Amino acid sequence: MIHHGARRAARSLDALRRGWPVRITAAGGPALDLLAIESSDDLSLADFSADAPDILLSGERAVTLKLTNQRAAANPGPVRICAPASSHAAAFAIADPALDLAHPMKGPFTSAPTGNDPAAAAAMTLARHAGLLPAFFVRTASDDAAETAETQCDADDIAALLDSRRLAIAARARLPVSASEQAEIVAFRTPEEASDHVALIIGQRDATPPVVRLHSECLTGDVLGSLKCDCGPQLHAALHAMADAPWGVLLYLRQEGRGIGLVNKLRAYALQDQGYDTVDANLRLGFPVEARDFSIAGQMLERLNIREIRLMTNNPEKVARIEKEGVTVLERIPLALPTNKYNEQYLATKRDKTGHQL
Structure with a gap:
């Protein structure tokens, strides 16, 4: 209700x-x-x-x-x-x-x-x-x-x-992907929002805790191959790491731009071209540095009956946020990738201002 x-x-x-x-x-x-x-x-x-x-x-x-x-x-x-x-x-x-x-x-x-x-x-x-x-x-x-x-x-x-957003599994299907032919996609829906979140389960589920990646949607990086961030390479590296593990779960969260949306993220890009870093750009737009809602990820894992995970992230804050949702993080797995001339400052800002361990 x-x-x-x-x-x-x-x-x-x-x-x-x-x-x-x-x-x-x-x-x-x-x-x-x-x-x-x-x-x-x-x-x-x-x-x-x-x-x-x-x-x-x-x-x-x-x-x-x-x-x-x-x-x-x-x-x-x-x-x-x-x-x-x-x-x-x-x-x-x-x-x-x-x-x-x-x-x-x-x-x-x-x-x-x-x-x-x-x-x-x-x-x-x-x-x-x-x-x-x-x-x-x-x-x-x-x-x-x-x-x-x-x-x-x-x-x-x-x-x-x-507070009332309650995710439910809307559909699921087998989905072979380049990282693993043994994969299943699960779509989650809530009545309060138009965006559907998805989980991609890689490999055969067993008794071991899965490798989990909380990946926020990034159209520019995931789809268009933007060099301004490391989102696309992180996504693909995480899927291949899961394929090498017994099994893993990618939670693809529809929270573009750390929760400020695509249009506002592009406005932040314009501010970065004026010399502001990602943190300052968000603040100048009037948004918090971190606006994502990790309770969604907690609900997705609950619906999948997953209580213990090995979390793939460079952000210790993400560990704390998902543990607040009742999920036990047994291990933090770093995700190290090379930089390029377009995202060096972006990654330095993540390290210096938001506590990422790069």
Whole structure:
């Protein structure tokens, strides 16, 4: 049974992607009417507000725009800036840091931190799960019928949506692959999300703990052969290592760009071309450095009746995260691969800023 609040939050996610207004309510703060800047246009903006509306930005983006003092910058929360743009294009230039070089002149702005406003914080979470920039046209909600948002949810509904995701095995089939002709693919589905996660079981299952790789989807690396990351080579090396072991399981998690989505990952690439590393690029976009949800991997292993694993990763944090989901990691297996001139800085950032043991 899906929680009613989770249904409301799912409808709000859909509305944001479509460029429709959403109202978020929360105990302890005013309700907010929101229109995602990325998915809206001048027409929907005019419908949303007759005057230039305020803009709600993530705390991280506010830091890059110098809208916070040093104390607030250490722990930034969402910031509301007052009537800064009269057109969608002008607002988008404020929202997207990848456009800063093309549109360097911004402000001065009149801004106000939202403090611990739960509705503003919930808006940032919704944006990330919708795959959108965390930036909104915003107005304080009123009872005026003409200003009623298309959908409405509560901040607690968003938490219910994330907590209620229950994966189920939807289909499975034999799938010979280049690393091993003895392989089976298992697809997992949850009612709350459109993306299906998959597991590829390599070899014949026996009583020994399998070699497991948690691999986050990377279209650019896995499919297109990008040299900017090591995802594609890691994927194929892991499959061949599993083929050499008694058996193994690749969990292919549909969490592109460490959980920020494909479009935002490409925006991060544009920021890297401007000189920022992967960590700084994510923060400038208004996202956490690590936004993936490893509870999905824990559920997949549970459905496969796997409780003990040998985890193939260079990231000790990944060991800790999957153990929090009730999985015992008996061994961490490193995955060492050569670098190239395009991904040397990327791998150095993983080593120096996110604790990867390379």
